[in-house]
Structure formats: C-alpha cells, structure tokens
Amino acid sequence: MKSNHQYNNPVKATLKGIRDLFKKRGRIGALHPDEHLKGKTVMITGASSGLGLATAKQVARLGARVVMVVRSGIPEKGNEVRRASGSEDIIMLPVDLSDFNSIDTLVSRIKEEIGTVDIVISNAAVVAAKARMTKAGLEEMFMVNYFSAYYLIRSLLRQNLIATDPDQPARIIIVGSESHRDPAEFDWDAFGQFQAHAVGKTVALYGYYKLLLVTFAFELSRRLNQKQITHSVFALCPGPVNSNIAREAPAFFQPILKLVFRLFFRSPEQACEPVVYLATSRSLNKKSFMYLFLMEEKSIDEKALDTANGSKLWTLSKQLAEKLGYPLL
Numbered sequence: 001m002k003s004n005h006q007y008n009n010p011v012k013a014t015l016k017g018i019r020d021l022f023k024k025r026g027r028i029g030a031l032h033p034d035e036h037l038k039g040k041t042v043m044i045t046g047a048s049s050g051l052g053l054a055t056a057k058q059v060a061r062l063g064a065r066v067v068m069v070v071r072s073g074i075p076e077k078g079n080e081v082r083r084a085s086g087s088e089d090i091i092m093l094p095v096d097l098s099d100f101n102s103i104d105t106l107v108s109r110i111k112e113e114i115g116t117v118d119i120v121i122s123n124a125a126v127v128a129a130k131a132r133m134t135k136a137g138l139e140e141m142f143m144v145n146y147f148s149a150y151y152l153i154r155s156l157l158r159q160n161l162i163a164t165d166p167d168q169p170a171r172i173i174i175v176g177s178e179s180h181r182d183p184a185e186f187d188w189d190a191f192g193q194f195q196a197h198a199v200g201k202t203v204a205l206y207g208y209y210k211l212l213l214v215t216f217a218f219e220l221s222r223r224l225n226q227k228q229i230t231h232s233v234f235a236l237c238p239g240p241v242n243s244n245i246a247r248e249a250p251a252f253f254q255p256i257l258k259l260v261f262r263l264f265f266r267s268p269e270q271a272c273e274p275v276v277y278l279a280t281s282r283s284l285n286k287k288s289f290m291y292l293f294l295m296e297e298k299s300i301d302e303k304a305l306d307t308a309n310g311s312k313l314w315t316l317s318k319q320l321a322e323k324l325g326y327p328l329l
C-alpha cells in the first residue's frame with residue numbers, strides 16, 4: 001500500500017501524534033454551561049474502555065440516556081459510569097463487532113428495548129498484532145474498524161432506529177483518526193479481501209481503514225441530506241489518547257509505550273472533549289458534516305471528499321455485505 005509516510009509505522013505515528021498535540025491549534029468553541037443532553041438517547045460502541053468509556057460518563061453527566069454497546073465489561077463498566085455520573089439511566093448491550101450475527105442481534109435488541117436513538121457514536125476499534133480472520137472470512141481490523149460501522153449504521157437507518165427530526169437532526173459521530181491522511185490511494189481491487197499481515201503492517205492498515213471510515217462518513221452525510229438536513233454526520237480525531245489501544249503491541253515494546261502514553265498522551269477524560277462537543281453543541285444543529293481534529297475544525301483528506309471515491313466505497317460495501325449473505329434488509 002502506498003503511503004504518505006507519516007503514520008505508517010508505530011514509532012512515526014506516535015511521534016507525529018505527540019508533535020500534533022504540542023502544536024498551537026484553533027478551537028471551535030466550548031459547550032455553554034446550560035447545554036445538556038436531557039431527553040436524548042446516546043448509543044456508544046466500544047464504551048468499555050478508553051475514549052468510549054470516558055464519553056459514556058460525560059454524556060451521562062449531561063443527562064443523556066446512555067446505551068453502552070460493549071464486547072466486555074457487563075455490568076462493571078456500566079456501574080462505573082453510574083457511579084461517575086450519578087445517573088441510573090445507563091443500559092448495556094453486548095456486541096462483537098467482528099460478527100455480523102452479533103450486530104444483527106444488537107439491532108433487534110435496540111428495536112425491542114430502546115426504540116430510536118438520537119445520537120450514535122461509532123467509536124470501537126482494534127489495533128491487531130496480526131491479521132485474524134472473522135467468521136465471515138474478513139480481516140478482523142477491516143471488519144471492526146470500518147465495515148461494522150458501515151453495517152451497523154446502515155442497519156439502524158434502514159430500520160428507522162435513528163431519530164429523524166428536521167428541527168433537531170440526529171447525530172452520527174464517527175471516531176476517525178488523522179492517520180486517514182496517510183494512505184496515498186485506495187486499493188479497490190483488494191476491498192474486503194483477507195490479507196495476511198504481521199505487526200509491521202498493522203499501523204498502515206489502521207490508517208487505511210480510517211480512510212474508509214471517514215470516506216463513508218462524508219458519503220453518508222451526502223446521501224442522507226440531499227433534500228433537507230435530517231442527520232448530522234460528524235467525524236473526529238481525538239489526538240493521542242492514553243487508552244488501551246496498543247494492548248496488542250509486542251511485549252518488548254509495551255513498557256516504553258506505556259511510559260510514552262502516560263507522559264505525553266491525553267487522558268480519555270480530556271480526549272473525549274470533541275466527541276462530547278459534537279454530540280451536544282447547539283451551535284452544530286443542522287450542520288450536515290464536520291470533522292474535528294482535537295477541537296479544531298479541519299477538512300478531511302481530499303481522497304475522502306471525492307464523491308467518486310465515496311460512491312465507489314458505498315457500492316463495494318453494499319456488494320460485499322450481499323456477497324457474504326448479510327444484505328441490508
């Protein structure tokens with residue numbers, strides 16, 4: 001895969017993240033003290049750890065009903081959010097985002113137990129030490145980091161499980177990464193194909209799947225909002241976060257990574273500010289698309305803005321789901 005060589009190995013990616021943190025940046029704004037999420041249902045994937053867990057606590061403090069969609073941590077992470085926020089309105093639903101059947105079960109449970117969701121935060125991701133094959137034959141990082149977001153969000157939309165109120169459009173928030181700028185091009189021929197890889201290629205693939213994710217976010221906004229704005233689709237990069245994201249890094253690298261993360265990276269509580277802002281801010285009502293890097297509004301990479309790429313990704317994703325026996329009903 002051709003790369004722009006900024007995020008294509010763990011050392012470069014970490015150093016670039018630290019440099020970015022110390023650069024002077026603009027700020028889009030801050031939440032007004034009277035802004036809240038009372039009456040809103042917020043669903044967060046990957047809410048058991050790091051950024052997702054910190055976001056769950058913050059949106060619960062702001063009064064939201066929180067649906068924590070998790071692979072692990074039931075019930076203890078929900079109890080942690082209840083204690084931290086003082087809210088009892090916390091629901092936990094299990095999912096394995098590497099498994100289509102598990103996502104289908106999640107969507108059924110949302111329909112039966114939750115009803116419509118006002119704000120969807122697609123946050124879960126994995127940085128895998130090597131390629132692992134899912135039950136459907138996909139590469140796990142491709143499935144969890146891109147395709148599950150496509151499949152889950154489109155399933156929720158198809159089943160009218162995301163609220164539609166033209167006065168207060170629903171928000172779909174996608175946690176991306178600045179590393180989406182690193183791949184030099186799309187590799188459409190290899191789309192969805194299992195590619196064996198070792199840890200050396202993981203960081204480059206992570207950036208590539210974030211490129212797919214951000215391209216999907218822009219295309220989704222374009223398709224949903226053709227006549228009027230019904231859904232705000234927002235994407236962001238939280239900057240470097242002291243989370244569990246590097247849990248699969250080689251053992252010899254772990255102590256140094258943990259030290260660097262602790263010394264230089266932001267805590268999940270600090271890093272979730274753009275996620276919470278995008279979920280809550282009144283000033284963003286009726287915006288169709290926005291991307292934040294930390295708290296600065298930025299344009300996404302031009303490859304992701306190119307509607308020919310967005311259409312191609314949309315078509316290939318739909319075809320892949322059909323081919324694997326999971327058409328969007």
Ligand SMILES: NC(=O)c1ccc[n+]([C@@H]2O[C@H](COP(=O)([O-])OP(=O)(O)OC[C@H]3O[C@@H](n4cnc5c(N)ncnc54)[C@H](OP(=O)(O)O)[C@@H]3O)[C@@H](O)[C@H]2O)c1
Pocket residue numbers: 045046047048049050051052070071072073095096097098122123124125126144175176177178237238239240241242243244245246
């Ligand atoms: N950390 C950074 O420096 C950084 C920088 C830029 C962007 N981001 C993005 O921020 C988001 C959150 O990451 P994080 O840093 O908070 O990492 P994290 O602490 O590792 O959290 C990742 C979350 O994803 C969940 N997850 C992974 N595989 C899953 C699966 N198959 N099914 C369901 N859930 C699954 C994990 O669940 P378990 O707890 O069960 O494993 C966990 O809750 C990701 O999208 C990441 O790409 C992070």
